[in-house]
Amino acid sequence: MNHSTPSPDPSPQCGLLYLVPTPIGNLEDITLRALRVLKECDLILAEDTRHTGHLLKHFEISKPMLSYHKFNEAAREGQVLDRLKDGKQLALVTDAGTPGISDPGQRIVAEALASGFQVQSLPGACALTTALSGSGLPTDTVHFFGFLDRKSARRRRKLTACRDMDGTLVFYESPHRILKLLEELNDLMPDADVVLARELTKKFEQYVRGKAADLWAGHAQLRIKGEFVVLVHQPGV
Ligand code: SAM
Numbered sequence: 001m002n003h004s005t006p007s008p009d010p011s012p013q014c015g016l017l018y019l020v021p022t023p024i025g026n027l028e029d030i031t032l033r034a035l036r037v038l039k040e041c042d043l044i045l046a047e048d049t050r051h052t053g054h055l056l057k058h059f060e061i062s063k064p065m066l067s068y069h070k071f072n073e074a075a076r077e078g079q080v081l082d083r084l085k086d087g088k089q090l091a092l093v094t095d096a097g098t099p100g101i102s103d104p105g106q107r108i109v110a111e112a113l114a115s116g117f118q119v120q121s122l123p124g125a126c127a128l129t130t131a132l133s134g135s136g137l138p139t140d141t142v143h144f145f146g147f148l149d150r151k152s153a154r155r156r157r158k159l160t161a162c163r164d165m166d167g168t169l170v171f172y173e174s175p176h177r178i179l180k181l182l183e184e185l186n187d188l189m190p191d192a193d194v195v196l197a198r199e200l201t202k203k204f205e206q207y208v209r210g211k212a213a214d215l216w217a218g219h220a221q222l223r224i225k226g227e228f229v230v231l232v233h234q235p236g237v
Pocket of ligand 1: 097101102125126171174197199200202227
């Protein structure tokens, strides 16, 4: 393996879309390359310009921004592609973590590729990979579901369908529904090993590990504030 080959330097006249991961809590978790791209690009597409404004200020970066979020991504498509046609280099960021992972990004990536533009995805902070590697659960086969539906019947259908899946199941879940998910896991797969990865990279980072049935039985003791990744593995499946 050659560790010294830099990723191709795009020619300046060619429009290019960068996907730039940002920290999921700890501001140190941004790469040198991400900072360089944010400094050198022509425009930052940001899920929330105020939020990204704080990040840029922290790193003393001053750059024009355009909002790009799930409510305007369809409307923005033409504008973004026009800028790429003009040869601009754009950097897409979301509030935290990797664009396109339960966040805006997939749609504009598909459009940019279909229109023949280059897309460069930078590696970096992501709650999915951080939780998975810290969980201690098997990492060879992984199924990522993002957020489950809010509707009980649809959640249950999805969880029932993944009950027989081999490997580690990974969910993002809001603190409002974390107990609901534990109850569902207790009902459907009580013997599964569950890891609750909470507030990753932040001051109150915590991994809670146990059988689904035991975590549900002891749920009154759990701290359910903050952000969670829930990982599930059924031994023997
Ligand atoms: N794109 C992001 C990524 O790369 O992880 C995910 C964005 S999604 C809108 C937000 C969800 O990711 C949260 O509800 C939580 O499930 C998970 N998440 C993000 N940051 C986290 C953290 N610091 N600790 C635990 N979970 C986190």
